[in-house]
Amino acid sequence: MTQATYQVTGMTCGHCEMAVRTEVTKIDGVRDVAVDAGTGVLAIDSDAPLSDDDVIAAVDEAGYEAVRAS
Secondary structure (H helix, E strand, O other), X not given: OEEEEEEEEOXXXXXXXXXXXXXXXXXXXXXEEEEEOOOOEEEEEEOOOOOHHHHHHHHHHOOOEEEEOO
C-alpha cells in the first residue's frame, strides 16, 4: 500500500470534497481517498505509486488545482 498527499486549492465545502473524491477514485489502483476542504489536503491510499499527472488531472476534472505535498 502506498500513500500520497496533495494540496488542493479552491475547495470550500462538502460538495467540493465529493467532486474531488469521485474523480480521484476513478484512477486504477486507488483504495481510499480522504479530502478535507478546510485544509485543502487530499490523501490517497493506493496499491502502487500513482502518477502525479493522473492525480492532478483528476482533480482538474473536478474543477480544482492540486500540487503534490512535500
